[in-house]
Amino acid sequence: MLDSTSSSQAKESRTRAAGGVKGNGSSSGSSLIEVAGLRKEYGPSVVALDGISLRVEAGEWVAVMGPSGSGKTTLLNILGCLDSPTAGQAVIAGTDVSRLSHSERTRFRAEQVGFVFQQFHLIPYLSALENVLMAQFFHSMTDEGQARQALERVGLGNRLQHLPSELSGGEQQRVAIARALINEPSLLLADEPTGNLDAANEEIVMRLFRELHAEGHTIVMVTHDPVIGRMADRKIVLEHGRIAQTVSFSFEEETAFDEVLEQIWVMEENRTPPTFEQIRFNNGGNGKVLPVMKQIGLLRSDRPALEMTEVGRARAASIIRRHRLAERLFAETFHMTDDEQLESNACTFEHILSPEVTERICAFLDHPATCPHGSPIPPGVCCAARP
Numbered sequence: 001m002l003d004s005t006s007s008s009q010a011k012e013s014r015t016r017a018a019g020g021v022k023g024n025g026s027s028s029g030s031s032l033i034e035v036a037g038l039r040k041e042y043g044p045s046v047v048a049l050d051g052i053s054l055r056v057e058a059g060e061w062v063a064v065m066g067p068s069g070s071g072k073t074t075l076l077n078i079l080g081c082l083d084s085p086t087a088g089q090a091v092i093a094g095t096d097v098s099r100l101s102h103s104e105r106t107r108f109r110a111e112q113v114g115f116v117f118q119q120f121h122l123i124p125y126l127s128a129l130e131n132v133l134m135a136q137f138f139h140s141m142t143d144e145g146q147a148r149q150a151l152e153r154v155g156l157g158n159r160l161q162h163l164p165s166e167l168s169g170g171e172q173q174r175v176a177i178a179r180a181l182i183n184e185p186s187l188l189l190a191d192e193p194t195g196n197l198d199a200a201n202e203e204i205v206m207r208l209f210r211e212l213h214a215e216g217h218t219i220v221m222v223t224h225d226p227v228i229g230r231m232a233d234r235k236i237v238l239e240h241g242r243i244a245q246t247v248s249f250s251f252e253e254e255t256a257f258d259e260v261l262e263q264i265w266v267m268e269e270n271r272t273p274p275t276f277e278q279i280r281f282n283n284g285g286n287g288k289v290l291p292v293m294k295q296i297g298l299l300r301s302d303r304p305a306l307e308m309t310e311v312g313r314a315r316a317a318s319i320i321r322r323h324r325l326a327e328r329l330f331a332e333t334f335h336m337t338d339d340e341q342l343e344s345n346a347c348t349f350e351h352i353l354s355p356e357v358t359e360r361i362c363a364f365l366d367h368p369a370t371c372p373h374g375s376p377i378p379p380g381v382c383c384a385a386r387p
Contacts, residue, residue: 170201
């Protein structure tokens with residue numbers, strides 16, 4: 001579970017025009033990354049990226065999302081100089097990395113880019129301090145004091161001499177973050193940085209990213225987690241190697257979308273035609289949210305009947321699933337019987353439960369089919385894999 005409140009507050013002063021959002025640390029609005037017509041082919045039949053163009057401002061946090069195989073990691077590898085494109089340009093801090101030789105890419109990567117991977121990639125026989133120092137070896141210089149400060153920065157000042165096998169998953173990821181920051185890179189790239197972490201360590205790691213962003217770091221992060229996606233200034237959604245959607249909304253706006261989708265779902269369950277007049281807009285909202293939802297592909301129609309797209313329906317199912325699992329958890333584990341209390345707690349949790357935590361709750365409750373009120377709980381991946 002992640003706290004997104006601080007993220008939403010940090011977004012209040014940022015512009016929301018897709019493709020031109022200024023991050024918290026950007027005062028000049030200059031682009032750190034400019035990608036034009038980027039294409040990556042693997043052999044004659046596999047196109048991982050198909051003509052992508054985008055800009056990332058200095059100090060901006062961008063979440064790259066989309067289904068598996070959509071090109072997210074390929075884009076990150078090209079931005080990080082781990083791979084080169086088949087065609088197009090990728091200009092980072094004024095350098096067209098698509099034109100660099102292999103050795104030039106290696107040097108640029110060491111000097112300008114910090115990487116944080118899902119698999120921590122720590123050297124197992126080196127201590128935490130030595131793993132961080134490894135990032136400086138390319139420059140033929142090491143600064144143990146600086147490495148110590150980097151580890152203290154991520155809360156590991158008392159674990160300097162521990163081997164990776166003596167650290168938890170969350171601690172290993174924090175070592176990886178310290179290693180990524182040691183050369184003061186202009187760009188921080190993260191590929192599913194919480195994918196191997198439990199909820200507690202996920203919160204610690206994401207708090208670090210929020211702090212780094214507040215300090216002005218530019219972050220491009222690949223993630224499947226919609227809760228993490230909401231923390232970013234902007235979400236870029238890839239499908240089949242192309243940009244399908246660019247979205248920049250606050251946590252409150254995203255929550256409003258979820259509440260509308262949830263109401264439509266419940267009305268459809270009750271065989272009531274969902275219309276504009278029946279939708280309740282919380283916090284003084286109004287019907288302006290519906291055209292936006294149609295524009296970004298959540299609704300197929302907003303008048304007179306509300307109709308969800310497949311993307312909107314999948315998102316609604318996820319919201320309903322989290323809400324009803326939360327109700328079941330509170331009813332069975334904490335023995336709550338007050339309907340109003342159940343509803344209030346479930347409404348809070350439905351917006352902050354990560355997919356991983358949701359699946360664990362479902363398994364803990366033995367994959368319940370209904371909520372305490374008898375309404376069906378949409379099944380998840382864990383339910384399909386159940387013996």
